[in-house]
Amino acid sequence: MKNKNHIHESVDPRVFKKKGSRLDFLCPLCGVSRSITKNFKLTRANHIQISVLSFTLFLISYSWLGGAGLIYFPVVFCGFEFWKRVDYKRDIPCESCGFDAMWYKKDVPKAKQLVHEFWSQKKSNLSVKSEDN
Numbered sequence: 315m316k317n318k319n320h321i322h323e324s325v326d327p328r329v330f331k332k333k334g335s336r337l338d339f340l341c342p343l344c345g346v347s348r349s350i351t352k353n354f355k356l357t358r359a360n361h362i363q364i365s366v367l368s369f370t371l372f373l374i375s376y377s378w379l380g381g382a383g384l385i386y387f388p389v390v391f392c393g394f395e396f397w398k399r400v401d402y403k404r405d406i407p408c409e410s411c412g413f414d415a416m417w418y419k420k421d422v423p424k425a426k427q428l429v430h431e432f433w434s435q436k437k438s439n440l441s442v443k444s445e446d447n
């Protein structure tokens with residue numbers, strides 16, 4: 315191993331700079347510099363999308379639902395909110411070691427299991443690549 319501080323030779327220590335990063339930090343498990351670009355909060359553009367989509371669905375269904383079509387506003391809002399949070403959580407796991415801080419905060423054994431799954435998947439990918447060569 316070239317660097318003593320490096321946790322494993324399979325971990326890629328290169329820094330991947332992402333455009334428009336919101337949060338820069340070091341991975342607590344492997345020490346690789348990371349950044350998060352996504353936000354879990356709804357933006358002004360999302361609110362406009364929610365309004366337009368809900369109003370369109372309301373107009374389409376007005377003939378048979380009438381005023382009950384207003385139910386589309388909270389349903390579409392919840393759908394957007396759910397999607398933004400799912401999208402944000404997909405950005406959190408480390409690309410180098412598979413450490414997920416959200417799972418670590420909730421359930422440490424589950425976070426450990428996810429890291430083991432990441433490494434077993436990475437090892438199988440590496441063995442497939444070496445068989446190809």
Ligand SMILES: [Zn+2]
Nearest residue numbers: 341344408411
């Ligand atoms: Zn990491």
